[in-house]
Amino acid sequence: MKLEGQVRIPSGCAIAAAISRDGKRMTGEMIANAMKPMHDRSNGLGGGFAGYGIYPEYKDFYALHMFFDCRTTRKDCEVFLKEHFEIVKSEIMPTRKIPAITDEPVIWRYFVAPLQSVLHAQQLDEEEFVARTVMKINTEHPGAYVFSSGKNMGTFKAVGFPEDVGVFYRLDEYEGYSWTAHGRYPTNTPGWWGGAHPFSLLDWSIVHNGEISSYDANRRFIEMFGYQCTLQTDTEVITYIMDYLLRRQGLTLEEAASVVAAPFWSTIEDKPPAERETLMYLRTVFPGLLITGPFSVVFGFRGGLMALNDRLKLRSMVVGEKDDMVYIASEEAAIRTMAPDAENIWAPAGGEPVIIRVKDGVVV
Amino acid sequence: MSVDFIYPEFEVVRNDSRCIACRVCERQCANEVHSFDPKQGSILSDERKCVNCQRCVSLCPTRALKIVKSNCTLRENANWKDDTIKEVYKQAASGGVLLSSMGNPKEFPVYWDKILINASQVTNPSIDPLREPMETRVFLGKKPDRITRDQNGNIRCKLPPQLELSMPVMFSAMSYGSISYNAHASLARAATELGICYNTGEGGLHEDFYAYGPNTIVQVASGRFGVHKDYLDAGAAIEIKMGQGAKPGIGGHLPGAKIIGDVSRTRMVPEGSDAISPAPHHDIYSIEDLRQLVYSLKEATQYQKPIIVKVAAVHNIAAIASGVARSGADIIAIDGFRGGTGAAPTRIRDNVGIPIELALAAVDQRLRDEGIRNNVSLVAGGSIRCASDVVKAIALGADACYIATAALLALGCHLCRTCQSGKCNWGIATQRPELVKRLNPDMGAQRLVNLLTAWKHEIKELLGGMGINSIEALKGNRLMLRGIGLNEKELEILGISHAGE
Structure with missing residues (x-):
């Protein structure tokens, strides 16, 4: 049977997220527990988490989380890493042995800084260099896979139910101001850890529930700009789209949302002139980045989260609040697990981005 | 004897x-x-x-x-x-030399008929176009590489000229002369009512039809017939015709017998003299010359109109299109070897050029590989026969399609393939007044509107079935296509998997 990446595998899912607007840090236990009432939305073939603010002692370094199929692959890949990065710390990813999670690959974690001499030689800024190097490893080093590459954030994922994946990765030992979670229901059984979600690049991470019908249009558009969709998953292509729009084109989150979940032309025509002009412009310039078909995503970035549904709202997603906390989940039950007395529970409209940032002045 | x-x-x-x-x-x-x-x-x-x-x-x-x-x-x-x-x-x-008309009738593979379209089942929902919005609007033209902002941080919303279409189908070039006044009137009125464009071909624009300018593509061909300042200004876009799918590599010849009255005036050719379009443009012997013509036309029209370069699908079309995409053209129209014609040498029509499906797939992929796909829009023609051909073309990578034979069929053409005789009994490919009047432009326009309205419904149904609610999410979405009965090489060129994969 073909592995993920050689074939496109649609999947259904559960997602959840929580963020403290005060920047207060919480352990990953809460978000892992939030996935329990949504157990039936996953089928044990993938679960994962992203935490922001979890590596304060290494906040100036890129945290590379990597899977290797064997020790030799890791040794070879480390030679490559050392040619590109200064490695300030490298260690085995701390995990718990539990019966629910088996057949794990070699999981390793590196804190790195790009070598200035290589940066200058390639005439790239730091983020572009890291993004390209990550994609180079993922496409050119068989058996090695970078699944997290941001600063002061990290992605943790595995084949298994999400609540078990949380235990496996010892999320109760990490503290972050923002967490996202994903449980996967793929319609095929490749059982590859890299295929689990979240998908992340630099500080961006995506958890996604849905199956986008625009996939190949989006993929073929974004691949023109140096991205390589090696997994053939929606989550991967959405992450690259957001990276392209936000980092490379300098769009705001709201503008990026109006590209991927563009308002209908009829809606655009009813807007005030200035807004209409901008929306018309963005939709005309980036037609290949419109995402159709069902999706609910939580997009994680440094200092915040954005929740977004497809423009027809073909996937469930609710948002709730309690004090400085904001919760997002596929089902209200997940929010109630995290905050039984959560308030203002509402279902954002299709295509309406919900953007939550930690308060101004809070350093994250 | x-x-x-x-x-x-x-x-x-x-x-x-x-x-x-x-x-x-x-x-x-x-x-x-x-x-x-x-x-x-x-x-x-x-x-x-x-x-x-x-x-x-x-x-x-x-x-x-x-x-x-x-x-x-x-x-x-x-x-x-x-x-x-x-x-x-x-x-x-x-x-x-033997002469023929309309498209290549020989038994070459029709790849449209060997491609199947996907639909949603279980893992994502299909969308009912009768209940949900379903968008078919497209904009053709160059898209900017970078977003720029003014000093207040607002996006500068200045776009290169775009051609806006309510659906991704246009009527392709047929000259006044090769077809009748009433046929042109039908096309012009229908295009206007539909919110799409028709194309003058190389016969100039009859003075009565300037009113339809916003829905007209004016063509500049190698004979330069009917080209003048007002003509260029009249259209929504200007098309440089480098080639035609039915007869790549050769020009055109409208016999003097058809250059009478209005046809003569519109073409700016004396009555009774043959209108001969040379095989090449004699000011374009290479790609750098094309660039000069593109920019001459842009200068002449104050950079207000997109420039289309129409080329016939020939063997190295991908490289040619890449060159055209770097020549300043806003839109490339590719005409496949089954495209129609009012008259062409039989040997050329039946043996020269390649199928549009392969040409389109190769060009779209090449432009993406080179990172210049957004420099140009792609229009595929020759021959697009129905709504599913349109959907397949868009999924292979076209921004829009050109149709002509299907439009003529709607007007009454029965595809007898003798346009060159000028004795079209249906009043289409003729200049004889008693024949021309058989085509009622009111009814002709209505039938064209009916045809494309029906296609639009079908396109929406097919899109909805795929779970797509806007045509741009179909563009280049080759995962929505599967080949049936195609060999590895054909699948590779088309960039699609075989059914069952």
Whole structure:
């Protein structure tokens, strides 16, 4: 049977997220527990988490989380890493042995800084260099896979139910101001850890529930700009789209949302002139980045989260609040697990981005 | 000479028990097949002149007529086909080049018919276009590489000129001269009502049709007929015709007999003289020359209009398109080898060029590989026959499609493939006033609107089935296509998987 990446595998899912607007840090236990009432939305073939603010002692370094199929692959890949990065710390990813999670690959974690001499030689800024190097490893080093590459954030994922994946990765030992979670229901059984979600690049991470019908249009558009969709998953292509729009084109989150979940032309025509002009412009310039078909995503970035549904709202997603906390989940039950007395529970409209940032002045 | 005798291709079968000798067939046939015999009081047929245009069959009030293929054939031979032998006889008698009309009728693979479309099941929902919005609007033209902002941080919303279409289909180039005034009127009115564009072809723009300018593409071809400042300013876009799918590598020839009256004035060619379009543009012998013409036309129209460069699908089309995409063109129109024509040498029409499906797939991929796909929009033509062909073309990577034969069929064409005779009984490919008036432009426009309205519904149904609610999410979405009965190489070029994969 073909592995993920050689074939496109649609999947259904559960997602959840929580963020403290005060920047207060919480352990990953809460978000892992939030996935329990949504157990039936996953089928044990993938679960994962992203935490922001979890590596304060290494906040100036890129945290590379990597899977290797064997020790030799890791040794070879480390030679490559050392040619590109200064490695300030490298260690085995701390995990718990539990019966629910088996057949794990070699999981390793590196804190790195790009070598200035290589940066200058390639005439790239730091983020572009890291993004390209990550994609180079993922496409050119068989058996090695970078699944997290941001600063002061990290992605943790595995084949298994999400609540078990949380235990496996010892999320109760990490503290972050923002967490996202994903449980996967793929319609095929490749059982590859890299295929689990979240998908992340630099500080961006995506958890996604849905199956986008625009996939190949989006993929073929974004691949023109140096991205390589090696997994053939929606989550991967959405992450690259957001990276392209936000980092490379300098769009705001709201503008990026109006590209991927563009308002209908009829809606655009009813807007005030200035807004209409901008929306018309963005939709005309980036037609290949419109995402159709069902999706609910939580997009994680440094200092915040954005929740977004497809423009027809073909996937469930609710948002709730309690004090400085904001919760997002596929089902209200997940929010109630995290905050039984959560308030203002509402279902954002299709295509309406919900953007939550930690308060101004809070350093994250 | 008896050796030249070719038994007529068709037989006119008249049911005498139904025929009332009303002589409608006689009046309707510009080829003069039917004649009244006063002595017998009956109608006679000279089937040698019959082109099987079905005009008499359609108008016979008693359904007394049918046209059938003659069964008087030469001895069967898999190598020396009937047509091949008869063409030898014709050339041995005349010493001339054989002429044909409309698209290549030979049995080459039609890849559209070997591609199947996807639909949603279980893992994502299909969308009902009767209940949910379903968008088909497209903008053709160059898209900027980078977003720029003013000093207040607002996005600068200045776009290069775009052609806005309500659906991704346009009527492709057919000149006034090759088709009639009423055919042009029908196309112009329909395009306006539909919110799409029609194309003047190389015959200039009749003064009556300047009113339809916002829905008109004005063509500049190698003969430069009818090209002047007002003409360029009149259109929504300007098309440089470098080639035509039906006859790549050669020009055109409208006989002097058709250059009369308005046709002569519109083309700016003296009455009675032949209008000969040279094979190449004599100011374009290479790609850098094309760039100069593109920019000359942009200068002439203050950079307000997108420039289309139309090329025939030939062997190295991907490299050619890449060059055109870097020449300043905003849109590339690719015309496949099954595209139609008012007249072309038979050998050229039937043997030169490649199928649009392969050309389109190769060009779209090449432009993406080079990162310049957003520099240009791609329009695919020759031949797009129905809504599913449009959907497949868009999924392969086209921004829009050109149709012409389908539009003529809507106007009454019965595809008899004898446009070159100028005796079109349906009033389309003719300049004879008594024939032209048979095509009522009010009805013609309505039928074209009907056709594309029907296609639009079908496109929406197909999109909805795929779970897509806007046409741009289909563009280049090759995962929505599967090949059936295609070999590895064909699949590789088309960039699609085989059914079952």
